[in-house]
Amino acid sequence: MTSIAQRVDPGLKIKASIEVGKRRYWKALASCAAFQDRTTWECLRVLHTDIVAVWNFHDPHGYLYSHDFRKLVVNMVDKLDVGPTTNPDRNVTVGLSTVGAIAGIVSVLAGPAVPIVVPIVASAVIAKWVYDVYQLSGVVLQRFIAYIVDLTLVLQTLYLVSDSRELSRRVIKLAVASYHASPTSGEVHNRIQGYDRRLTLLERADRDTLDKIIELMELYRIDAKEISAVRAQIPSVDSVPDEPW
Template sequence: MEALGDRLHTVWLCIEVPRAGGRLLETGTEEFLQLKNDGALGNIPVVVVLTKYDKFMDHVERTLNDIDLDDLSEDAFRDRVRQRADAELHDICAQPLKKFVELDIPYATVSTKETHKGMIARLIQITEERVCQHVASEASVMTSVAQRVDPKLKITTSIGVGKRKYWKALASATAFRGHTALACLEVLHTDIVRVWNFSDPHHYLDSKEFKTLMVTVVNHMDVGSIAQPNRTVTFGLSAVAAIAGITSALSGPAAPIVVPIMATVVIGKWVYDVYQLSRVVLRHFIAYIVDLTLILQTLYLVSDSQELSRRTIKLAVASYLKSATSADVHGRIQECNRHLPLSERADQDTLNQIVELMKLFSMEAKDISGLKAQIPAFGSGEDEQW
């Protein structure tokens, strides 16, 4: 189809990992790949998805006969099984796909078992890369928006959207001239929230209350963050520790979660003025972008792909503020902001700082399951007022 939205963007060719000498490619599968090889599918990329990886791992484990296995620790034994499985998979997949070598068809292994959930993120990453390379960058953005397994890819996509739109103009004010800072923030806010694709039927993330929360989070930077450039806080562990601290202090599972800054911080005058470039305004705008992104990353952890409630959103905001990450982020922004020039030539420097901070504190998909397992129950099914 001519319209990008009507096209097929990629094909996942799903095949169960063969065991006990079985064939990887059945006749119909080979015929499909031959069609691709002959150009019938045009530029549409194909990714082979090897399913039921957990059963294949069990098979590999049963067939191990190394005499020194008894001396291995549990972790070392798991590593040995994975190494053997990867070697066998390469042999199983490389040979039958060799006849289609011109297609450059990648493969990814997946399983629905919790211990292998991180593998789905690799499938998503490969898919996004291939769609961007062979179809269109706009389609790859929608791939990233649709997926809910890799927060790091969400951040990468936010950066890509920001680069193409408004972030590069922050240090020269060219894009926002004549508009209030609040109106400019709402544009940035909408762009970032859309990328995360939360289940938010009540539009809590677009509400005036949540935007007010975000401005007060940014204003929190003005009460005295101290930069510690030699220290890097691990985002995931910092967030989980803060969440545990907040939930353990609740008087009961239904006790409301309090975001402490709501009543004590007055929204800054800078929000209501027409955007006028200054170091203070630039610092606040950088902080808004980074704070919102990292709060949404925290929300990704605590929401567990469920429908959002105000209680869950408040927990994400409160735990970000309580975590060592927010102080570290604000400190780094304050330190770098002192050296940023204010001119059109400074746009790239500003963009680089935003990108560096967002990448520095992004979570790896492989760590998600372990972090979620450490989050205590907090009554996410309940809701409460802002």
């Protein structure tokens, strides 16, 4: 983990996350006994901690491990229940175009010195399903996949906007709002909703689930050179006072 934490290429950090996930719970979401009799919220906490630790952000206040940030991610995942947001037959453009789209959104949101509004947290009420006891189903697996991928891609966006500085609530909200408003978010959820696999064979279900997580992470992974090409377009948020969640 120490070696992983020293890597500065976000693409390598996503690869490192995948390696950690293979050794931990991602490889057995469909059959993991450790999740039995525990609430979904408790299970997601374990996954959340594993993923955040890989990135090694300068987060002295522990914002990325806070209840508020985890609630942001859960409520983003909750949007899976709304239905597809993009055309699944459309060719998805990734790489530099994806980074450029997010950078453009960041530039707009970070410009004015006004509080950043994250639409997915309009209500203080957290999604009800996180309090349910973990029970295997297609919907549950979709939500777990979405949580892992959404959180990872939000952290990738945060890497883009934080530029190795100390994290504030404002910059984290900026990363969440930018990812949520980007085409990537809708495309990811659409691909997860199209993930229709059978649960008859747990061994296959586990392997297929892990493969789907890796596929989505690799598809939307961006390299250091791509980030450096657009970072100059993003205004600094250092000079703006921090704000509540």
